[in-house]
Amino acid sequence: MFHLMLSVCLLADPALCAERLLPAPAALSEADCRKTAEARAADWLSAHPELAGGESRCLPTEALPRLAMKEIGGGLWVHEGQTALPDPQNRGAIANLSLAIGTEGIAVIDAGASRAEAEALYAAIRARSDLPIRAVILTHMHPDHTFGADLFREAGAEILGAPKLAAGIEARAEGWMESYPTQIGAGALLGTRPVPPDRGVAEEWLDLGGLRLHLQAVPTAHTDNDLTVFEPVSGTLFTGDLVFNGLLPTLDGSLKGWIGWLSAAHPEVRRIVPGHGPAPLPWPEGAQATRAYLEHLRTTIRAAIAEGLPMSAAIRARDPEDARHWTGYEESHPRNASAAYAELEWE
Ligand SMILES: [Zn+2]
Numbered sequence: 001m002f003h004l005m006l007s008v009c010l011l012a013d014p015a016l017c018a019e020r021l022l023p024a025p026a027a028l029s030e031a032d033c034r035k036t037a038e039a040r041a042a043d044w045l046s047a048h049p050e051l052a053g054g055e056s057r058c059l060p061t062e063a064l065p066r067l068a069m070k071e072i073g074g075g076l077w078v079h080e081g082q083t084a085l086p087d088p089q090n091r092g093a094i095a096n097l098s099l100a101i102g103t104e105g106i107a108v109i110d111a112g113a114s115r116a117e118a119e120a121l122y123a124a125i126r127a128r129s130d131l132p133i134r135a136v137i138l139t140h141m142h143p144d145h146t147f148g149a150d151l152f153r154e155a156g157a158e159i160l161g162a163p164k165l166a167a168g169i170e171a172r173a174e175g176w177m178e179s180y181p182t183q184i185g186a187g188a189l190l191g192t193r194p195v196p197p198d199r200g201v202a203e204e205w206l207d208l209g210g211l212r213l214h215l216q217a218v219p220t221a222h223t224d225n226d227l228t229v230f231e232p233v234s235g236t237l238f239t240g241d242l243v244f245n246g247l248l249p250t251l252d253g254s255l256k257g258w259i260g261w262l263s264a265a266h267p268e269v270r271r272i273v274p275g276h277g278p279a280p281l282p283w284p285e286g287a288q289a290t291r292a293y294l295e296h297l298r299t300t301i302r303a304a305i306a307e308g309l310p311m312s313a314a315i316r317a318r319d320p321e322d323a324r325h326w327t328g329y330e331e332s333h334p335r336n337a338s339a340a341y342a343e344l345e346w347e
Helices: 030-046 115-126 149-154 165-184 255-263 285-306 311-316 320-325 329-344
Strands: 002-010 013-022 051-060 070-073 076-079 097-101 106-109 133-137 158-161 203-207 212-217 227-231 236-244 271-276
Touching: 002 030, 013 030, 013 115, 030 051, 076 115, 097 115, 106 115, 115 149, 133 149, 133 203, 149 158, 236 255, 236 285, 255 285, 255 329, 271 285, 285 311, 285 320, 285 329, 311 329, 320 329
Parallel strands: 106 133, 133 158, 236 271
Antiparallel strands: 002 013, 002 051, 070 076, 076 097, 097 106, 203 212, 212 227, 227 236
């Protein structure tokens, strides 16, 4: 299978250049890749007016840089993102990205932080299978999970997410596209375009041939657009950011809703793939640290409110043990505390 690679530079800063992979919905021979290159490059560039196109070439799958994937059994694969906050060095590639490969099709669970990361995930898929990519399932709106989705749509996949995902992405995308380049570097984002899902899903089965996934939207918790993906044969639940492993959980939805989801039994689940950090983890033990942090946050913020402390004082309070345990504590805990204060103040 051959892939069209197109050199592009940012019109606003011509020193910023990269080579982008333009996927095709069907497997291409080298001759077909060359024959269609010019038209496909022009078509793609028309959707990316911020870029100038240059040379193109056709590369075989094995020549593409690709993400390392860990096989976890049952046709499931995980790429473990770095346990870190997004920065120019990791280029935002901090979220876990997963694959489910059936006998008839493939589903991608979370799409990565940029076009570049999605391309490396796509290359990892094509190194294993040339089956059609049926769906890219987004577990929630945050950019480290969603910014790569556009590439999979070009590859023929339907983008699926919770019913409120489209509104979440539409409300935040512009702000993210302003702040994210300074966080991870503008070069890392060349050709990246946040897109809403094609379809909102409240609850649905997806059949990939010998492998079925159950998609389930969740009441407001980490965000207001969380969605879990469950594979029943292995009992694997892809939790998205309902569970963090190593990186401090970030609250962007409802503290009470999140603790509620973590406290529910979910008896069919045997193991989980969290949104961040090494995977898989046993259930429910693997979610215990996330739950303990959130419950502790609730206790301390409730106490601060009961004492009549203002939000600014409640935010400054820090727990040395939590700070030792979690990566990103100093950066994310104050924001979690202020979100928790705003929510619990009106109890
Ligand atoms: Zn998130």
